[in-house]
Amino acid sequence: MDLTSKKRLNDGREMPVLGLGVFRSKDGEETYNAVRCALDAGYRHIDTAAAYHNEASVGRAIRDSGIPREEIWITTKLWNGEIRAHNEEAALEASLRALGTDYVDLYLIHWPVREEQGYLRAWKKMEAFRRRGLARSIGVSNYHIHHLEDVLREAEVVPAVNQVECHPELTQVELADFCAGKDIAFEPWSPLGAGKLLQDPTLLSIAEKYGKTVAQIILRWDLQRGFICIPKSVHKERIEANAQIFDFALAQEDMDRIFALNKNARVGADPETFTF
Numbered sequence: 001m002d003l004t005s006k007k008r009l010n011d012g013r014e015m016p017v018l019g020l021g022v023f024r025s026k027d028g029e030e031t032y033n034a035v036r037c038a039l040d041a042g043y044r045h046i047d048t049a050a051a052y053h054n055e056a057s058v059g060r061a062i063r064d065s066g067i068p069r070e071e072i073w074i075t076t077k078l079w080n081g082e083i084r085a086h087n088e089e090a091a092l093e094a095s096l097r098a099l100g101t102d103y104v105d106l107y108l109i110h111w112p113v114r115e116e117q118g119y120l121r122a123w124k125k126m127e128a129f130r131r132r133g134l135a136r137s138i139g140v141s142n143y144h145i146h147h148l149e150d151v152l153r154e155a156e157v158v159p160a161v162n163q164v165e166c167h168p169e170l171t172q173v174e175l176a177d178f179c180a181g182k183d184i185a186f187e188p189w190s191p192l193g194a195g196k197l198l199q200d201p202t203l204l205s206i207a208e209k210y211g212k213t214v215a216q217i218i219l220r221w222d223l224q225r226g227f228i229c230i231p232k233s234v235h236k237e238r239i240e241a242n243a244q245i246f247d248f249a250l251a252q253e254d255m256d257r258i259f260a261l262n263k264n265a266r267v268g269a270d271p272e273t274f275t276f
Contacts, residue, residue, distance in 0.1 A: 002246045003042040007228055009160040010183040013137050015106065016073050017223065018243060019045030021189065021232035027054040034234040035061035039072070041240050047163075047230040048099075049077035049110060050091060055098035063100055074099060077110040077141060078126075080276060083118045088125040092134055107135035108163055112147040112271055119143075120150060127157045139163070141189075142271040145178045152182065161185045161228070165268050167193040168203065168218060168261040176225065187228040192218055194267040202261060206254050213241060220245045221258050 006014035020038040025031040031054040035046055039061070048058045055076060062072055076099065082091035096102060107129060112119040119140075129135040139161030140151070151159065162179050166172040166188035179186045192215055197203060203214045210217065215231065219242060222229050231242045250258075269276070 001223075003243050004044070005246070007185055007226075009137055009185055010158055011137055011160050013105075013160070015137070015161070015185065015228060016043070016045035017228050018219075018245070019043060019047050019073065019075070019228070019230040020239065021047045021230040022054055022058060023049070023052055023189070023232050025052070025054055025057075025232065025234050027057050029057075030234050031057035032061045032064075034239065036065060037236045037239050039065045039067055041243055043239075043243065044071055045073040045075075045230070047075040049079070049108075050082070050095050050098075051077065051079045051110060055095055056100075059099035059101065069101060073105040074101065075106040075108065076104050077108040078122065080111050080113050080118075083109070083113045083122045084115055088122055089129075092129055096134065103133055104135050106137045106139060106161060108139045108141045108161065109143075111142045111274060111276075112140070112144075119147065120154060123151050123155060123159075127155070130157060137161070139184075142269075142274075144271055145175060147271070148178065148182070148184070158182060159184050161187050163187040163189055163230075164271075165190050165266055166222075166227075167191050167267075168197055168200070168221070168258050169193055169263045169265040171259055171262040173259070173262075176227075180226070185228055186226070187230060188222055189230065190267055191222055191229060191231055196267065197261075200261065202257055206250075206257065209254070210248055210250070212244075212248065215242060216245050217250070217254075218258070220248065220250055221255060224250055224255060 141163040
């Protein structure tokens with residue numbers, strides 16, 4: 001396993017298991033430079049969203065890299081307000097324009113909007129985007145088991161991916177197991193707990209044992225759970241270090257020590273109570 005490693009999705013497509021996330025990366029040079037650095041380091045997977053307001057910088061960096069478009073996996077997401085406004089098609093078209101591409105590799109519903117059964121209605125739109133080739137794979141984000149069960153009752157296409165908050169203080173074991181049972185790939189966001197876990201004593205001791213950073217330990221824990229990783233950074237040295245997780249393996253006892261850190265504690269909004 002290395003930086004080119006991929007996970008086969010339930011639609012038969014192969015998604016790189018490590019990518020760069022750009023949540024809260026500033027539009028312009030910060031995002032542009034982070035994406036260029038990641039691509040130069042060998043990454044071939046970039047995760048953005050309309051709500052991040054940096055799709056244009058991502059697209060410019062990809063074009064300027066000189067790497068063929070088909071070699072780079074681009075994920076973006078459909079925002080909540082566009083679902084409420086029944087504006088899904090225009091939203092995807094705007095994302096494609098900003099990214100400078102005629103398709104995305106993965107399009108996700110960003111949050112399970114409840115109004116007027118928004119997330120169920122939007123899934124039918126997602127299926128149409130896939131049929132038209134505008135989104136080659138489709139999935140969801142921030143979906144709990146009951147959201148997924150609702151979608152699966154009506155879906156023609158099973159979501160390929162569920163991207164949710166997950167880290168050692170929010171291990172999401174039940175949700176991850178449910179997704180595995182439905183062949184839905186699991187993709188943590190904020191895998192490092194928004195950075196607050198980097199000084200955790202248990203993680204520091206495990207990092208010392210393996211001669212790795214805490215970030216590398218957490219990302220390796222995710223990999224060994226079969227997950228897709230999209231750590232965010234705008235710093236060249238961290239982007240490069242986050243890719244150095246394929247040359248070691250955590251012993252089961254250390255995996256278990258990390259699982260024991262679970263507090264069901266979130267750094268982001270709860271999908272049951274979000275108000276945006």
